[in-house]
Amino acid sequence: MAKGLVLVVDDEAPIRDILSFYxxxxxxxxxxxxxxxxxLEEMGRSRPDLIISxxxxxEMSGDEFCRQVKxxxxxxxxxxxxxxxxxxxxxxxxxxxxxxxxxxxxxxxAQEVLAKVTSAFRLIAMQxxxxxxxxxxxxxxxxxxAEMGLAAAFQKGLLPKLPGIANGLRYTHRYLPAxxxxxxxxxxxPLPEGSTALMIADVxxxxxxxxxxxxxxxxxFENQVRLxxxxxxxxxxxxxxxxxxxxxxxxxxxxxGRLDPxxxxxxxxxAGHCAPLRLAGxxxxxxxRSEVLRGRGSMLGIDPQFTYTLQExxxxxxxxxxxxxxxxxxxxxxxxxxxxxxxxxxxxxELPAETEAAAEAVLTQTLAFNHPAPFEDDxxxxxxxxxx
Amino acid sequence: MLNIQSRQEGTSSVxxxxxxxxxxxxxxxxxxxxxxVATAQPRLLVINLEGVSFIDSSGLGLLVAARNSVDKSxxxxxxxxxxxxxxxxFDQTNLSNYFSIFSTxxxxxxxx
Numbered sequence: 374m375a376k377g378l379v380l381v382v383d384d385e386a387p388i389r390d391i392l393s394f395y396x397x398x399x400x401x402x403x404x405x406x407x408x409x410x411x412x413l414e415e416m417g418r419s420r421p422d423l424i425i426s427x428x429x430x431x432e433m434s435g436d437e438f439c440r441q442v443k444x445x446x447x448x449x450x451x452x453x454x455x456x457x458x459x460x461x462x463x464x465x466x467x468x469x470x471x472x473x474x475x476x477x478x479x480x481x482x483a484q485e486v487l488a489k490v491t492s493a494f495r496l497i498a499m500q501x502x503x504x505x506x507x508x509x510x511x512x513x514x515x516x517x518x519a520e521m522g523l524a525a526a527f528q529k530g531l532l533p534k535l536p537g538i539a540n541g542l543r544y545t546h547r548y549l550p551a552x553x554x555x556x557x558x559x560x561x562x563p564l565p566e567g568s569t570a571l572m573i574a575d576v577x578x579x580x581x582x583x584x585x586x587x588x589x590x591x592x593x594f595e596n597q598v599r600l601x602x603x604x605x606x607x608x609x610x611x612x613x614x615x616x617x618x619x620x621x622x623x624x625x626x627x628x629x630g631r632l633d634p635x636x637x638x639x640x641x642x643x644a645g646h647c648a649p650l651r652l653a654g655x656x657x658x659x660x661x662r663s664e665v666l667r668g669r670g671s672m673l674g675i676d677p678q679f680t681y682t683l684q685e686x687x688x689x690x691x692x693x694x695x696x697x698x699x700x701x702x703x704x705x706x707x708x709x710x711x712x713x714x715x716x717x718x719x720x721x722x723e724l725p726a727e728t729e730a731a732a733e734a735v736l737t738q739t740l741a742f743n744h745p746a747p748f749e750d751d752x753x754x755x756x757x758x759x760x761x
Numbered sequence: 762m763l764n765i766q767s768r769q770e771g772t773s774s775v776x777x778x779x780x781x782x783x784x785x786x787x788x789x790x791x792x793x794x795x796x797x798v799a800t801a802q803p804r805l806l807v808i809n810l811e812g813v814s815f816i817d818s819s820g821l822g823l824l825v826a827a828r829n830s831v832d833k834s835x836x837x838x839x840x841x842x843x844x845x846x847x848x849x850x851f852d853q854t855n856l857s858n859y860f861s862i863f864s865t866x867x868x869x870x871x872x873x
Binding site: 575577578579621622623624626643645648667669670671672675676679699703705711749750 | 781783784785787815817818819821822823825826829830852853854855856859
């Protein structure tokens with residue numbers, strides 16, 4: 374098998390013949406042309422891997438030929454060696470400045486040319502390998518990006534549809550995954566008897582693994598809710614589900630609640646998650662003092678023996694609930710401080726009456742506080758209003 | 762920036778952590794703990810959190826995984842010197858009872 378295709382361009386037939394003889398003997402396939410114009414025609418028919426060209430030729434000089442080869446994206450990667458009778462460093466530099474890859478002074482030793490051609494083909498092989506790997510990487514990256522796009526769309530589909538209306542509640546969300554796809558999830562499930570099951574969760578880590586688990590968290594929550602019971606039973610069931618399914622260091626913080634409009638009570642369980650804020654009369658707008666719905670419980674998915682504690686709060690018509698994941702309040706600013714729960718409470722002390730406007734105000738003011746630091750973690754914010 | 766130091770105290774290893782423990786640094790911390798457990802095979806691993814200004818849920822998850830892996834190899838994991846904000850995070854996630862927590866490094870080493 375030929376080692377590669379070499380095009381020899383020289384107006385002197387003896388030089389073409391000598392080079393051709395040695396190159397063929399060394400196992401290369403050789404084409405010859407007497408002028409640059411002829412060579413370009415030849416290249417229209419077959420693409421050489423390497424060109425050895427004289428500099429001084431009639432019709433088209435070697436300079437011009439080199440410029441045309443190197444100026445065309447289709448041929449610029451062809452390894453170009455100039456044969457030059459011109460003496461001196463200046464002419465050698467000018468040859469390379471044209472874009473030639475190497476230069477051999479005339480008169481030359483055929484062995485020297487062969488050695489240069491051999492080393493050039495080593496380089497060509499390396500370049501081809503790099504190009505092949507690049508192509509593979511690029512196509513792999515494109516495939517991954519396309520899949521990530523699909524996965525992100527799928528994940529968005531797991532979120533409640535907006536505008537959210539259920540059982541006398543109006544809610545909206547802001548969902549900002551850090552890596553296009555993330556480990557945050559929330560759910561609002563209306564129950565037949567008029568109460569509503571609520572869940573927000575934040576899976577450890579980022580990206581695809583977290584997203585896969587977040588889908589599982591949602592399924593597990595819906596299954597638990599279907600089994601009946603309340604937030605305490607749901608938390609225990611979800612903890613067992615996650616312990617079975619996740620690896621070490623994969624777990625979720627979660628907050629679960631059940632809102633019963635008949636009794637105006639919100640029963641809730643914290644599983645290592647940041648405590649939601651209740652704004653009594655929050656749907657009227659104006660100044661409100663937030664109540665932190667604090668709970669105490671460990672993350673889901675660590676130890677099936679963990680137990681949880683049921684908490685209870687009042688939740689009246691006109692009240693507002695703000696659920697969030699820690700990415701919202703744990704951005705470190707340049708002065709090394711973070712918004713934290715206290716800062717979020719300050720922001721929530723005065724929000725617009727309308728649900729959508731309230732969510733926007735929280736996000737805008739949080740971003741303004743962090744500025745210029747961006748969110749680093751997945752961020753989810755849910756504003757849920759009980760209609761008066 | 763996270764600064765982690767590891768040293769031997771008899772048959773025990775002490776890992777001291779300084780800085781903010783969040784998702785960005787868990788890989789670094791995981792490696793130090795893994796290395797310490799693998800090479801020293803300590804009967805007691807003490808993690809000193811005195812210099813930790815903040816720990817998020819991925820940091821907590823790492824500590825839980827560390828405890829589980831030390832448990833499996835028949836050793837024990839003690840935490841010590843939790844600053845107030847870190848203690849609060851442990852309390853809120855109910856992990857204060859999951860770990861053996863000591864107020865000083867000496868106590869943690871003695872296991873008292």
